[in-house]
Amino acid sequence: MDFATIVEILDSAVRLGTPLLLACLAGLFSERAGIFDIGLEGKMLMAAFFSGAVAAVTGNAWLGLLAGVGGSMSLAFVHGLASITFRGNQLISGVAVNFLASGFTVLIAQSWFHQGGRTPQLSGNGRFEPITLPGAEAVKDVPVIGQIYANLLSGHSILVYVAFAMVPITWWVLFRTRFGLRLRAVGENPESVDTAGISVIRLRYTAVAITGVLAGLGGVYLATGLAAGFVKEMTAGRGYIALAALIFAKWRPVPALGATMLFGLLEAISNRYPNIDLGVITLPIQFMQAVPYILTVIILAGFIGKAIPPRAGGQPYVKER
Amino acid sequence: MVETGTTEAGRQATAALATPEGAPAIELKGISKAFGTVQANKDISIRVMPGTIHGIIGENGAGKSTLMSILYGFYKADAGEIWIKGRHTPIPDSEAAIKAGIGMVFQHFKLVQNFTVLENIILGVEDGALLRPSLAKARKELKRLAEEYELNVDPDETIEELSVGHQQRVEILKALYRQADILILDEPTGVLTPAEADHLFRILDNLRREGKTIILITHKLREIMEITDTVSVMRRGEMTATVKTAETSPEQLAELMVGRKVLLNVTKTKAEPGRTVLEVENLSVKDEDGVERLKGIDLTIRAGEILGIAGVAGNGQSELLEVLGGFATGTGTIRINGEEIDLTGKHSDGQSRRRRGIAHVPEDRHRLGLILDFTAWENMVFGYHADPAYQKNSFVMDNAGIVSHTAEAMERFDVRPPIPTLPAKSFSGGNQQKIVLAREIERNPDLLLVGQPTRGVDIGAIEFIHKRLVELRDQGAAILLVSVELDEIRSLSDRVAVMFDGRIMGHGPVESATQTGMGCLMAGLGGDDVRGMDGWTISDEAAPEETD
Numbered sequence: 001m002d003f004a005t006i007v008e009i010l011d012s013a014v015r016l017g018t019p020l021l022l023a024c025l026a027g028l029f030s031e032r033a034g035i036f037d038i039g040l041e042g043k044m045l046m047a048a049f050f051s052g053a054v055a056a057v058t059g060n061a062w063l064g065l066l067a068g069v070g071g072s073m074s075l076a077f078v079h080g081l082a083s084i085t086f087r088g089n090q091l092i093s094g095v096a097v098n099f100l101a102s103g104f105t106v107l108i109a110q111s112w113f114h115q116g117g118r119t120p121q122l123s124g125n126g127r128f129e130p131i132t133l134p135g136a137e138a139v140k141d142v143p144v145i146g147q148i149y150a151n152l153l154s155g156h157s158i159l160v161y162v163a164f165a166m167v168p169i170t171w172w173v174l175f176r177t178r179f180g181l182r183l184r185a186v187g188e189n190p191e192s193v194d195t196a197g198i199s200v201i202r203l204r205y206t207a208v209a210i211t212g213v214l215a216g217l218g219g220v221y222l223a224t225g226l227a228a229g230f231v232k233e234m235t236a237g238r239g240y241i242a243l244a245a246l247i248f249a250k251w252r253p254v255p256a257l258g259a260t261m262l263f264g265l266l267e268a269i270s271n272r273y274p275n276i277d278l279g280v281i282t283l284p285i286q287f288m289q290a291v292p293y294i295l296t297v298i299i300l301a302g303f304i305g306k307a308i309p310p311r312a313g314g315q316p317y318v319k320e321r
Numbered sequence: 322m323v324e325t326g327t328t329e330a331g332r333q334a335t336a337a338l339a340t341p342e343g344a345p346a347i348e349l350k351g352i353s354k355a356f357g358t359v360q361a362n363k364d365i366s367i368r369v370m371p372g373t374i375h376g377i378i379g380e381n382g383a384g385k386s387t388l389m390s391i392l393y394g395f396y397k398a399d400a401g402e403i404w405i406k407g408r409h410t411p412i413p414d415s416e417a418a419i420k421a422g423i424g425m426v427f428q429h430f431k432l433v434q435n436f437t438v439l440e441n442i443i444l445g446v447e448d449g450a451l452l453r454p455s456l457a458k459a460r461k462e463l464k465r466l467a468e469e470y471e472l473n474v475d476p477d478e479t480i481e482e483l484s485v486g487h488q489q490r491v492e493i494l495k496a497l498y499r500q501a502d503i504l505i506l507d508e509p510t511g512v513l514t515p516a517e518a519d520h521l522f523r524i525l526d527n528l529r530r531e532g533k534t535i536i537l538i539t540h541k542l543r544e545i546m547e548i549t550d551t552v553s554v555m556r557r558g559e560m561t562a563t564v565k566t567a568e569t570s571p572e573q574l575a576e577l578m579v580g581r582k583v584l585l586n587v588t589k590t591k592a593e594p595g596r597t598v599l600e601v602e603n604l605s606v607k608d609e610d611g612v613e614r615l616k617g618i619d620l621t622i623r624a625g626e627i628l629g630i631a632g633v634a635g636n637g638q639s640e641l642l643e644v645l646g647g648f649a650t651g652t653g654t655i656r657i658n659g660e661e662i663d664l665t666g667k668h669s670d671g672q673s674r675r676r677r678g679i680a681h682v683p684e685d686r687h688r689l690g691l692i693l694d695f696t697a698w699e700n701m702v703f704g705y706h707a708d709p710a711y712q713k714n715s716f717v718m719d720n721a722g723i724v725s726h727t728a729e730a731m732e733r734f735d736v737r738p739p740i741p742t743l744p745a746k747s748f749s750g751g752n753q754q755k756i757v758l759a760r761e762i763e764r765n766p767d768l769l770l771v772g773q774p775t776r777g778v779d780i781g782a783i784e785f786i787h788k789r790l791v792e793l794r795d796q797g798a799a800i801l802l803v804s805v806e807l808d809e810i811r812s813l814s815d816r817v818a819v820m821f822d823g824r825i826m827g828h829g830p831v832e833s834a835t836q837t838g839m840g841c842l843m844a845g846l847g848g849d850d851v852r853g854m855d856g857w858t859i860s861d862e863a864a865p866e867e868t869d
Contacts, residue, residue, distance in 0.1 A: 176452055177450055177452060178451070178452060178455070181440060181447065181452055184433070184436070185433045185436065188433045188434060188435060189431065189432065189433045189434065192441070192444060194415065194431075195431045196419075196445025197414070197416030197419050197445055311434065319395070
């Protein structure tokens with residue numbers, strides 16, 4: 001394997017890891033505020049569909065982005081309504097969101113475009129095209145550094161750079177701002193927030209809305225960056241892998257980057273080498289696909305430190321003495 | 322009070338402080354509150370003057386906490402008015418209470434466990450969108466408060482690393498940081514060691530001296546007598562009396578609380594110990610982190626005697642009960658009626674312990690003693706559900722029989738209301754405890770393990786429970802009593818053992834146990850006070866008393 005191949009695989013890992021990263025950070029905001037969200041999958045799917053559909057009709061990826069984020073946020077609002085206002089079971093609400101998105105997207109896609117539940121192929125301004133960083137062309141033949149700059153760092157769509165920028169921003173918001181302090185507090189002990197005279201409900205809705213935006217960006221990237229249009233079930237379990245990454249990262253933003261990129265790398269490797277021949281045994285593609293889950297189970301079992309979720313996670317807040 | 326770091330909100334609060342001459346700091350007028358058909362508060366009026374400590378005492382369920390929750394904006398009163406510092410002040414939510422200068426220290430702290438002290442202090446009163454300046458300001462203010470009121474805590478420690486006493490200080494600091502000059506404390510000493518409680522009272526005294534007004538809710542008479550200026554007694558949602566503390570006595574207050582005279586001391590004859598029932602030798606227990614919680618315990622209990630285990634909570638008493646009760650594993654020897662029992666958990670569990678005549682009233686009845694959502698009659702057979710008497714045939718239990726048996730037991734143990742079909746959670750703490758006791762005592766065990774029998778139980782029920790335990794002893798049972806209430810240990814036990822840091826520091830007859838001597842042992846100290854106790858065996862581990 002030469003260096004160029006390694007760069008290619010890493011480049012692929014970045015692209016495949018980006019939707020995971022966005023979804024993972026989305027889940028981080030929600031779960032840090034005490035709202036478990038297994039509906040990331042559905043939100044991404046909804047965003048992928050609306051961005052694909054609107055971008056196809058208008059030919060403008062940015063309008064697609066707005067529509068996609070809007071679609072995701074509407075589901076986030078449903079989840080918020082069910083789990084915050086009506087104090088329902090957050091897992092059930094999340095599952096409902098996923099089912100809703102899965103059926104709704106295909107049904108509407110078929111009704112609008114008559115292409116078997118997909119949206120028309122996007123091209124030109126309908127997609128977020130790769131951005132070539134300044135000087136990338138000039139240095140691409142410089143060994144190692146030039147290759148990395150031109151082929152790994154340069155040449156991604158704007159959403160990839162946004163996703164990476166979200167990591168330090170999330171960290172800063174969580175740990176350096178008043179909003180972050182309150183958000184973390186409401187996920188750990190909502191009573192402490194309530195007795196301090198802050199609205200638990202408003203804080204949680206805000207968190208859920210941020211989740212809607214970030215998961216939406218992840219879905220938009222799937223349909224307008226990674227692929228060129230929406231296809232049925234195109235999220236393919238990425239919402240769940242993002243949740244696994246969130247646990248893997250112990251609900252912290254910087255490790256979330258590491259976890260999602262690791263999972264992206266695994267996907268990139270399995271795409272390039274479907275069957276890995278180790279001489280004695282051949283690892284089938286299914287094994288590589290299962291690795292993120294296996295790693296998460298290992299983390300959950302406590303082999304690599306303890307993954308302690310936010311203490312109030314999953315529990316609706318009922319005001320009591 | 323002109324502090325450089327005073328916030329805008331703080332200044333407003335300070336401006337609102339000015340209390341007109343002679344006006345009470347707090348005045349409640351005709352407060353009523355009902356939950357469904359239950360009248361939790363009925364036409365309650367109360368006046369508390371500034372710079373005083375006012376006690377509110379009453380049994381569990383008397384409505385004390387409801388009243389304070391109304392004052393703090395958690396509940397809305399059905400009728401009545403709240404006046405703060407001479408002004409009519411409606412309090413619709415906690416924010417309004419904070420603004421009116423009211424701070425509340427709840428029984429269960431409202432702290433974020435993995436936040437630092439500073440982060441908890443500023444939560445909700447940050448000065449701006451960024452944390453750094455708020456944290457710096459709080460650090461400075463905290464230092465001042467610590468010096469002024471003996472409220473020392475490390476500002477950078479996370480809450481989960483702090484002792485309960487220190488966590489409580491953080492709660493008080495939170496209130497003071499929010500410029501509270503009215504402080505409500507709900508059962509503040511329930512979770513504290515005696516030394517921590519003393520320190521708390523010193524803090525409260527300092528606060529009073531600085532002109533703060535304090536409301537202390539408690540069901541412990543001693544605390545009322547020790548620290549308050551005035552005291553109100555609540556009974557069944559009504560305020561039955563408000564008196565000056567100096568002009569009353571504990572007996573009078575107790576009577577006002579329950580509406581009849583109660584015996585605070587248990588009347589019991591001298592024990593007549595018989596054969597040895599329980600022998601424990603070199604018993605050690607490690608917790609799941611591998612930390613040794615019991616470090617080689619030796620003890621014996623004979624039939625017809627009560628051995629009281631005194632000590633500050635968390636010194637191994639819980640582990641002792643757990644391993645004896647069969648749901649923790651350990652090393653060493655335990656013999657019951659001369660027969661050794663398995664400690665590894667492989668051939669033994671709670672069920673086999675019961676078969677050997679060990680009954681257990683656990684410390685935490687909600688977690689281990691009852692299933693709260695199940696009915697009283699279902700709870701009445703847990704652990705004994707395999708008893709042939711409860712079976713109709715090999716497949717079906719005799720539910721009707723169990724219900725009628727439960728109804729009889731409830732009568733005998735004065736459980737109110739005596740309705741077997743009610744879920745356990747709808748009984749008060751004292752009545753829940755009576756259900757557990759009925760289940761365990763009516764089996765006539767050889768050995769009864771009892772942990773904190775009267776925790777969260779009102780005075781009337783305490784008396785009843787104590788009487789029952791003494792009766793069981795007189796029938797020839799051996800009883801191991803674990804309690805953090807020294808008074809309870811002293812009045813019930815025949816012999817006392819004091820635990821500290823997983824060891825028994827000393828044991829001996831209750832008659833010669835002195836308050837100070839036991840206090841020293843509970844802190845792991847030896848010294849003259851301890852050596853002066855006749856008939857006591859003192860462990861070598863007890864350190865010679867510290868020199869001041």
